[in-house]
Structures are given as structure tokens and as C-alpha cells.
Amino acid sequence: MTTVAIGDLAQNLQMRRYNSDLKTRLSTLAQELTSGQSADPAKLVSGDFAPLSAIEHSLNTLSSYQMAGSEAALMTAAMQASLTNVSDVASSLESSLLIAASSPETNLLTSTGVDAHEKLDQAIGALNASVAGRSLFSGMATDRAPLISGDEMMAALQTSLAGQTTAQGVSDVMEAWFNARGGGFETVGYVGSEEPIGDVRLGDGATLSLSITAEDQSIRDVIRGLAMGALLADGGLFAGDTTERAKLAKASAEQLLTASGPMAALQGTLGTAQERIETIQVENTSKSAILELAKSEIVGVDPYEVATELESVQAQIETLYTITARLSRLSLTDYLS
Known part of the structure; x- marks a missing residue:
């Protein structure tokens, strides 16, 4: 029988090729074990990728919905925190205003006004908050804050209130400044967009409208109440007439109390939106899990x-390594013996 000997070079090349094939297979198996999916899906689907492509498309769509939902959840949570801040600020001032109104004393009225101005700044700061560089209450104008500063607002109000000598007169002017069409609030105070943010698509047939802006009536009413109280910081208001200043303190407290109901309703509306976002997110997660299972059955x-x-x-x-090592140590004496 004729034997065919393999030369050292040919043997070396054969061993290297075998080693390379084993390493490639090892890498493929490690990938499959980690991902749980075949490294060669074409073989499993016999070239028919239609079902797999449909699943992948649905998963990508759901991923987009989940991302939009996460952003909406972040935005609404920040908006709710801001509205809570505004409500808390207003609520904390009501009792101080009522005390100042019931015990009209110049220093007490002035200090209450200073406190009101600080709380006005806090409320405006909360409403001017932004998330990821996007203002929360500016409507479509997410690149800028919705309200001018507290100092700027008070300066604009002082101009409009020039010549007023009674608390009732001040209340009437402020009501017009904040609520009249084309009034001071719309033309000077609010610098956001009148157009709310467009609907956010959270799922198939599921959209969410985040239409709350700092122009909302309930927000205006709270800001008006705080601004009325802030006027008390001016000791010369009404030429120092403590009776009229006390009336203004009472009017400010009543305004804040009246505004608390609509503000709570606004927070409730936002809370409903948050619950809807969470519900849709859970539904999308369930759909994704089902699709992943179907995908696994195809290429798993x-x-x-x-x-x-x-x-x-x-x-x-x-x-192979053991054999290679032994062959590399083989001497002529070992070979001939």
C-alpha cells in the first residue's frame, strides 16, 4: 500500500487552518449563547425574511414610542413639580396676608409685601423651568422662558397702576392687566408661544396633548394674587394709608384662595396625562415582549x-494546542526511535 506523507509546511498550514476554523466556530457559538439568537438567521428562515422583517419593524416602532413616552413622562413630571411649587408658594402666603389685613400695621404690611415679592419670584422661577433645554410652559417656543422676571412684571404693573389711590382701583386695573385680551400679561408678561406643543404619539392610535402653558387662566390667577401682595412692599402705596393697604392684602389673599381650586384642577388634568403615559408605556412593553418571543421562536x-x-x-x-506543542518538541532522535 502506498502512503502519502504530509510535509512539515503543509502540516503546519493544515493545523493553522483547523485552528482558525475552531476559533471562528467558538466565536459564533459564544455570540449565539449570549444573544440567544442564531448567527445565521437566513438558514433558519430558508431565505424568507418577510415574517422576521415585519417583527423587526414593529419592534423598532415600539422602541420609538417608548422613547417618546419616556420623554413625555419626564416632561409631565417636571411640569407637575413646577405646578406643585407654585401652589405651595401661594398657599403659604394666604395666611400671612390675612394676618396683615386683620392687623393693619405699616411694618407688618410691608414685610408681608416683601415676602409676597419673593414668592412671586419663586413661582415665576418654577414656571420658567426647563428640561433638557426645553421650557416646560412656553408652548411651541421651547427655546425661551414663558414669563418675564418678577421685577420686570412688577415694574410693568407699577406703570399701569399710576394714579390709583384705592385697593379696589388697583384690583380692577390688575384684573384687566392679567385677563383682558391684549392686556399687559399677554403683551408684556407672557413671552412664550400662544400655540401649544403638538401632540405626542405614544402608540398606535394613542396620542397625548400637552397644551398647558403659563398663559393658562389658573396660572394667571395665581400670579395675579402674588403680584397684588407684592405691591404691599411699597410703603408709600396709597400714600401710606394702612386701611387701603390692608384691603389690598385681603384682596390678594382672597384672589389666591379663589385661584387654588382651578390650580388643583389643572394639576389633576396633568396627573391624568401622567397616568395615561404610564398605562401606554406598560402596554408597549408587553407588546415588545410578545414580539421578542415571536422573534426568538424564528431565529432563537x-x-x-x-x-x-x-x-x-x-x-x-x-x-489541538496539545498536539501542536508535542509536534514542535519532536526531535530527529525521537522520530527515528
């Missing part, structure tokens, strides 16, 4: 079989 692998083959390939590589 048996982790036990893959792990078993992986161990087998590792053993083959170790055996």
Missing part, C-alpha cells in the same frame, strides 16, 4: 445545545 437557539457544542469546540482547541 437552544442554549443547552449551544453550550454543549461550545464545550466540545473548546475541548477540540485544547487538544
